Amino acid sequence: MAGPLKVVAAMSGGVDSAVAAARAVEAGHDVTGIHLALSRNPASYRSGARGCCTLEDAHDARRAADVIGIPFYVWDLSERFHEDVVVDFMDEYAAGRTPNPCLRCNEKIKFAAVLDRAIGLGFDAVATGHYARLRVAADGEVELHRAEDDGKDQSYVLGVLTQDQLRHSLFPLGDTPKSQVRQEAERRGLRVADKPDSHDICFVSDGDNAGWLREKLGERAPNHGGDIVDDASGEVLGHHDGTYAFTIGQRKGLRLGRPAADGKPRFVLDIEPVSGTVKVGPRAALRVGRLEASHARWCGAAPGRLMGTVQLRAHGSEHRAVVTADGDHVDVELIDPAEGIAPGQSAVVYDGTRVVGSATISATHPAGSR
Amino acid sequence: MNDLTGKPVYLDHAATTPMLPAAIEAMTRHLSEVGNPSSLHASGRRARRVVEEARETIAGAMSCRPGDVVFTSGGTEADNLALKGAFWSRHQADPRRRRILSTAVEHHAVLDPLMWLAEEVDAEVELLPVDRYGRLEVEALRTSIERDPGSVALVSVMWANNEVGTLQPVDEVVALASRHGIPVHTDAVQAVGNVPVDFAASGVDMLTLTGHKVGGPFGVGALVVRRELEVTAMLHGGGQERDIRSGTLDAPAIAGFAAAVEAAVKGQPEHAERIAVLRDRLVADVRRVVPDAVANGHPTLRLPGNAHLRFPGCAGDSLLMLLDARDIECSTGSACSAGIAQPSHVLIAMGMDEEDALSSLRFSLGHTSTDADVDALAAAIGPCVDRARASRQPVAR
Numbered sequence: 001m002a003g004p005l006k007v008v009a010a011m012s013g014g015v016d017s018a019v020a021a022a023r024a025v026e027a028g029h030d031v032t033g034i035h036l037a038l039s040r041n042p043a044s045y046r047s048g049a050r051g052c053c054t055l056e057d058a059h060d061a062r063r064a065a066d067v068i069g070i071p072f073y074v075w076d077l078s079e080r081f082h083e084d085v086v087v088d089f090m091d092e093y094a095a096g097r098t099p100n101p102c103l104r105c106n107e108k109i110k111f112a113a114v115l116d117r118a119i120g121l122g123f124d125a126v127a128t129g130h131y132a133r134l135r136v137a138a139d140g141e142v143e144l145h146r147a148e149d150d151g152k153d154q155s156y157v158l159g160v161l162t163q164d165q166l167r168h169s170l171f172p173l174g175d176t177p178k179s180q181v182r183q184e185a186e187r188r189g190l191r192v193a194d195k196p197d198s199h200d201i202c203f204v205s206d207g208d209n210a211g212w213l214r215e216k217l218g219e220r221a222p223n224h225g226g227d228i229v230d231d232a233s234g235e236v237l238g239h240h241d242g243t244y245a246f247t248i249g250q251r252k253g254l255r256l257g258r259p260a261a262d263g264k265p266r267f268v269l270d271i272e273p274v275s276g277t278v279k280v281g282p283r284a285a286l287r288v289g290r291l292e293a294s295h296a297r298w299c300g301a302a303p304g305r306l307m308g309t310v311q312l313r314a315h316g317s318e319h320r321a322v323v324t325a326d327g328d329h330v331d332v333e334l335i336d337p338a339e340g341i342a343p344g345q346s347a348v349v350y351d352g353t354r355v356v357g358s359a360t361i362s363a364t365h366p367a368g369s370r
Numbered sequence: 371m372n373d374l375t376g377k378p379v380y381l382d383h384a385a386t387t388p389m390l391p392a393a394i395e396a397m398t399r400h401l402s403e404v405g406n407p408s409s410l411h412a413s414g415r416r417a418r419r420v421v422e423e424a425r426e427t428i429a430g431a432m433s434c435r436p437g438d439v440v441f442t443s444g445g446t447e448a449d450n451l452a453l454k455g456a457f458w459s460r461h462q463a464d465p466r467r468r469r470i471l472s473t474a475v476e477h478h479a480v481l482d483p484l485m486w487l488a489e490e491v492d493a494e495v496e497l498l499p500v501d502r503y504g505r506l507e508v509e510a511l512r513t514s515i516e517r518d519p520g521s522v523a524l525v526s527v528m529w530a531n532n533e534v535g536t537l538q539p540v541d542e543v544v545a546l547a548s549r550h551g552i553p554v555h556t557d558a559v560q561a562v563g564n565v566p567v568d569f570a571a572s573g574v575d576m577l578t579l580t581g582h583k584v585g586g587p588f589g590v591g592a593l594v595v596r597r598e599l600e601v602t603a604m605l606h607g608g609g610q611e612r613d614i615r616s617g618t619l620d621a622p623a624i625a626g627f628a629a630a631v632e633a634a635v636k637g638q639p640e641h642a643e644r645i646a647v648l649r650d651r652l653v654a655d656v657r658r659v660v661p662d663a664v665a666n667g668h669p670t671l672r673l674p675g676n677a678h679l680r681f682p683g684c685a686g687d688s689l690l691m692l693l694d695a696r697d698i699e700c701s702t703g704s705a706c707s708a709g710i711a712q713p714s715h716v717l718i719a720m721g722m723d724e725e726d727a728l729s730s731l732r733f734s735l736g737h738t739s740t741d742a743d744v745d746a747l748a749a750a751i752g753p754c755v756d757r758a759r760a761s762r763q764p765v766a767r
Contacts, residue, residue, distance in 0.1 A: 032691075032695075035709070037709075053647045058709060062709070071691075071694065071695070072709050073687070073691050073709070074709035075687075075710075075713065076687075076710040078710075117688070117761055117763075119761075120757075120761025120762065121688055121691070121692065121757060121758070121761045122692075122757055122762050
């Protein structure tokens with residue numbers, strides 16, 4: 001987008017969004033800082049450490065806005081966040097899937113609820129501190145690309161954005177390595193420069209997903225205890241207290257009394273939420289050669305059939321793949337097999353550095369099968 | 371922006387109001403002088419004299435005895451001292467006295483100490499209902515007291531509500547309570563300087579006031595408390611204030627506070643008349659542009675400078691932001707510590723639902739307010755309301 005815009009800078013209280021806001025100001029835009037309150041009672045989600053929504057983060061964001069010299073407000077998105085992200089996260093786990101709430105938050109909150117409100121209030125765009133790049137193609141379409149800094153690239157969690165959302169987005173950090181952003185924060189007098197990066201899920205305290213889910217899901221039906229069985233023989237190897245504590249590919253914490261016949265470690269291969277059965281087996285059985293996915297979101301036109309790459313986790317590697325889109329359904333043939341892929345994870349499709357779109361994995365098939 | 375002064379259009383005097391010239395003069399005069407009012411030497415005596423003259427000035431303005439004035443760090447501390455201190459001593463004297471009667475529309479500086487007393491020292495707190503204007507239902511108070519007068523430790527009813535501006539029937543409260551010898555506290559932080567407040571004539575036993583709401587400095591206030599009423603200390607230390615409040619006395623701030631109280635009380639009738647006219651014009655001008663705007667609070671029994679308006683279909687915090695972008699400053703009422711606008715407990719107590727409560731804004735006028743301020747608001751409010759309403763419509767994407 002060109003020309004001075006009226007921009008809402010989403011400021012988490014961290015270093016990236018602070019520098020992004022400062023750069024938007026420097027680019028000549030009319031910037032207003034916004035901190036998203038994602039809980040009505042802001043101390044209740046996580047304390048101390050980095051997250052999205054602590055009082056300390058609101059304070060840090062406010063101080064950064066002061067230093068940059070922009071107006072600052074807190075927007076209450078707690079209800080939407082709870083409904084669209086937290087409840088969705090719980091439901092997905094209860095159904096035996098492994099969702100990524102950050103994608104859901106970008107899809108439903110940061111680039112939907114916030115953008116809707118901003119545009120309604122007369123703003124043109126939302127700026128965030130995500131590491132990703134936007135380019136305008138010859139036909140005028142706004143393309144989303146991986147960041148310059150491969151190690152920090154966050155295009156994966158933005159793979160849910162539509163063309164309309166991209167047209168109203170600014171990612172001022174896409175061309176810069178993280179280390180440079182920290183130096184720049186220091187140079188600009190932003191005290192957030194020495195804050196650690198955030199990695200965990202913001203609404204789960206201490207990064208203890210299983211503990212959080214145990215507390216929240218309580219006695220919800222699909223999360224009763226069940227058997228841990230050998231996938232090949234069907235033999236019951238142990239018991240567990242709830243499927244939410246497991247993800248596909250998990251090796252630790254199975255607490256199986258007996259070693260496998262071949263002496264090799266066993267991994268979670270499948271989770272059946274209704275029966276509560278957790279199937280385990282050897283590492284080789286984790287290899288996935290084909291994926292089916294739904295809830296497709298395309299950054300531009302739907303791709304039809306594409307030779308490209310897919311990324312299956314936030315910090316995962318790229319897999320060459322043939323992607324076939326048919327309406328909401330997406331079929332992914334992995335040329336480079338993946339390992340330990342769980343339904344609920346998002347497959348983000350790339351054509352080179354360009355993000356084509358994303359879909360939520362609904363089924364996986366072993367490598368070698370057709 | 372005010373075209374003449376280039377300053378923001380400040381319509382938030384209920385939050386804090388600029389210092390009066392007399393207060394600035396009195397305070398700065400003493401800032402460069404050394405002396406702890408508790409010291410026995412000449413410098414100490416001089417500082418003590420500043421404090422005691424200030425105490426006498428405030429006593430004169432409030433119609434109390436100088437010995438009734440206990441200086442504090444502000445309204446919140448004075449409220450805490452009144453409620454906790456009086457409950458403590460009354461409950462100690464007779465353990466049957468466990469009940470504290472108050473209203474659902476008090477400031478958090480009253481509500482939160484009451485909640486603390488309920489949770490930590492087994493007080494029984496009754497928050498009595500208000501009518502749709504935010505005015506205490508006196509009959510509810512009567513019923514509550516007469517159910518068992520001997521169990522009431524104290525009654526606390528604010529003089530004027532900080533959000534919607536409604537005046538409370540303090541005289542009726544005193545009439546009901548004094549019949550049974552129950553002490554009455556009133557938070558008069560918003561009232562002093564805006565409506566006549568006479569401690570002696572009111573019959574209350576304790577009254578809270580604070581510096582920065584009357585044109586004095588921040589960080590200083592007072593609890594006026596009848597000497598006959600025993601109040602247990604909450605801040606322990608040197609015992610500077612009648613042994614019920616400790617802490618080195620801030621002589622310059624106290625001097626500024628007293629100068630402000632004196633000037634505000636003396637000028638109250640003319641001030642109230644002037645800003646009531648201005649306030650009425652503000653409401654009329656806004657409603658000319660936004661005909662469905664609704665005035666909250668009591669139509670006549672209200673603070674002269676307070677206009678509390680509901681803008682149907684607007685999120686109050688959106689509207690505040692849009693006005694702020696045009697340098698017009700007002701308030702949504704209350705926000706949590708992170709800065710999120712909360713549905714006001716006052717409006718909820720008045721029977722409003724959450725959505726309506728969140729679509730209200732407070733505009734409060736003070737001694738520096740002018741016609742130009744009202745003109746600026748009248749010019750800006752229409753487009754801002756249109757924008758705020760549009761932002762509530764979901765965008766298809």
